[in-house]
Amino acid sequence: MWDNEFICATLAAAARDVLNAEDQSLLQKRQERRFVSLVVNRASRPRRSRAVRWGVTAGGCAAVALLAWGLGTLLTSRPFTFDVTTGDGASVPGTPGDWIETTADQTIDIHFDQGSRFRMDTGGAVRILEASPQGVTIELARGNLFADVEGPPDTRWRINAGPFSVHVLGTVFSVDWNGNTSDVRVRVVSGVVLVQGSSLNHHGLRLYAGQQLRANGRTGEVSVETLQSTDHGSGSKTSTAVSATSESTARFATDSAGNATNIDTERDRDPSTISASPVPKAVQDHSVRAETPPALWKRLYDDGQFVAAVDAARGVGLDVLLATLDAPGLWMLADAARNARETALSNRILQTMRQRFTNDNKSRLAAFLIGRSVMDVENQSRVAARWFHTYLEESPHGEMAQEAYGRLMQIYSKNRLHQDARTLASRYLAHYPDGLYATRAKRLLTLGR
Amino acid sequence: MAVIPQIDSPYSLDELITGVLEGNADCAIAFYRRYGKRIHHRIRSLLGTDNAHEDIVQTTFLNILDSLSQVRQSASLDHWVDSVTFRTVYKELRRRRYLRMVIPASDNLPDVIDKKNSHRDWVARQFYVALGQMAAEERMMLVLKYVECCTLQEISRISGWSVATVKRRITSAVNSLGKIARADSVLAEYIGEQHDVG
Numbered sequence: 001m002w003d004n005e006f007i008c009a010t011l012a013a014a015a016r017d018v019l020n021a022e023d024q025s026l027l028q029k030r031q032e033r034r035f036v037s038l039v040v041n042r043a044s045r046p047r048r049s050r051a052v053r054w055g056v057t058a059g060g061c062a063a064v065a066l067l068a069w070g071l072g073t074l075l076t077s078r079p080f081t082f083d084v085t086t087g088d089g090a091s092v093p094g095t096p097g098d099w100i101e102t103t104a105d106q107t108i109d110i111h112f113d114q115g116s117r118f119r120m121d122t123g124g125a126v127r128i129l130e131a132s133p134q135g136v137t138i139e140l141a142r143g144n145l146f147a148d149v150e151g152p153p154d155t156r157w158r159i160n161a162g163p164f165s166v167h168v169l170g171t172v173f174s175v176d177w178n179g180n181t182s183d184v185r186v187r188v189v190s191g192v193v194l195v196q197g198s199s200l201n202h203h204g205l206r207l208y209a210g211q212q213l214r215a216n217g218r219t220g221e222v223s224v225e226t227l228q229s230t231d232h233g234s235g236s237k238t239s240t241a242v243s244a245t246s247e248s249t250a251r252f253a254t255d256s257a258g259n260a261t262n263i264d265t266e267r268d269r270d271p272s273t274i275s276a277s278p279v280p281k282a283v284q285d286h287s288v289r290a291e292t293p294p295a296l297w298k299r300l301y302d303d304g305q306f307v308a309a310v311d312a313a314r315g316v317g318l319d320v321l322l323a324t325l326d327a328p329g330l331w332m333l334a335d336a337a338r339n340a341r342e343t344a345l346s347n348r349i350l351q352t353m354r355q356r357f358t359n360d361n362k363s364r365l366a367a368f369l370i371g372r373s374v375m376d377v378e379n380q381s382r383v384a385a386r387w388f389h390t391y392l393e394e395s396p397h398g399e400m401a402q403e404a405y406g407r408l409m410q411i412y413s414k415n416r417l418h419q420d421a422r423t424l425a426s427r428y429l430a431h432y433p434d435g436l437y438a439t440r441a442k443r444l445l446t447l448g449r
Numbered sequence: 450m451a452v453i454p455q456i457d458s459p460y461s462l463d464e465l466i467t468g469v470l471e472g473n474a475d476c477a478i479a480f481y482r483r484y485g486k487r488i489h490h491r492i493r494s495l496l497g498t499d500n501a502h503e504d505i506v507q508t509t510f511l512n513i514l515d516s517l518s519q520v521r522q523s524a525s526l527d528h529w530v531d532s533v534t535f536r537t538v539y540k541e542l543r544r545r546r547y548l549r550m551v552i553p554a555s556d557n558l559p560d561v562i563d564k565k566n567s568h569r570d571w572v573a574r575q576f577y578v579a580l581g582q583m584a585a586e587e588r589m590m591l592v593l594k595y596v597e598c599c600t601l602q603e604i605s606r607i608s609g610w611s612v613a614t615v616k617r618r619i620t621s622a623v624n625s626l627g628k629i630a631r632a633d634s635v636l637a638e639y640i641g642e643q644h645d646v647g
Binding site (some may be wrong): 002003004005006007008009010011012014015016017018022024027028030032034035036038039040041059207253296304410413414435437439440 | 643
């Protein structure tokens, strides 16, 4: 019938036409900013593979939980070991589970054999719960902990601070936390970071390279902005991201100095002794449950961050949005869900749209879209067929009518409902004698003879 | 898309490499404008519309930056960037197969709203679904040859495989796609229509 070369050339041409018709300019602009930021920052930081510097304090009432997301294979090598070094240089091997406490005037460094380093600031307490190539879990009871994490991205680094946890994996970003004002700023240079806690719901908010989040744990305000690339237009090797990290370091030091006044300075301990004694709880749960600003999900959608947009919408409350959004808003939210691969949610939104805005043109189109997703994603051809019929009843000459006919003919043929297929084919040819599926329709009628 | 678009740049290729390695923002912008669109398009061609597209583009640029200092001859920079892109996508496809993830790459093609191209969008979607059933090597060879219209020599240079290997894989890919397409009613219908028109 057709040779394989013809098949390949024909299908490839169709794919090429579709690809060439796509407008990727917004995406490429975004990527350009990220690339430039990456180039500038890589040159300005010390040569380390996947080194991350940030500070975490458990003294505030609205900290954030960060999840740097990545994929990798499990490692099966031996556990990590670590040494504990005091300010005067004395170093002892560390033991998982033992508390490490610092006095009001001394810091302690923790060095892992695989290269990562931590510094417990004055008046703090921390312990390593688990240390293996699969994961390192650290419990921060109080104080300010600086981290310089290195090594393969397959190792999950997690720091528990009261009710919050911070996860780090192969991402370059900075966290700036002010416990006095409960302000946090997260900047992502490369990779993806998930921010959770306080005014964000448990799904969190994903930040991509080139984005910055500002949030306040008391007021619940959250904003996400895209960092401009013009800051480095002069060609200078420094960048706003590097400067911010330096500022963060200084600010943490300040916070730490401020928090130290709360430490029990009457305690008299030998700083070189590793303590196994119980440590008071780190923080109380001061997280403030507030709603994510309603405009945030729309901003994320406009920026193409569909997963984050859906997460942000959940933060507002899906039931609230479904009840209050206008038709264009529901359409946008459904599109976000579809692009975030949440087909069921997308269909739910479209069905709500159909119920609330019966006469809207897009509500009629929604019937087709639901049918298409049910057919393509869920493989429920009979349910899909009902939706296509609904669409054709409501929009007999709608913009997707031909495709609805085409899909129905396919469903009926596949399910050996030949009589139904022929009836449909006749209807189709009556409306579209030279239409896209005319050949298929004629073939179906021919088969029936 | 076998030819690098000639974008006016005040920098030579040597200056671009040096500037990017030194963290020069202007060079970074020039570098991206020279290769960004190409990389995007190539990855889109190889994977179809994919949720991980941006991440894979990002990974490609990271891989480029990681090994840019190893480029010996600036004149080969264009081909080298193609190779890095190819290897990044190849690794991703192999990883997905290893993780047994089934990613309907075409699931996120834009809503078929355009009356003119609705059917072709559907066909393109099914084309990538069909590619998803093929081995990574076959899929990539087929895309480079038939979608990107690269010559065998270009494909050999991009992939690092010999021309003989490329030829063999393309033949295998063509046969695989032919078999899959004949069994797919959407693709078969479209091919039939095009055959009749031709």
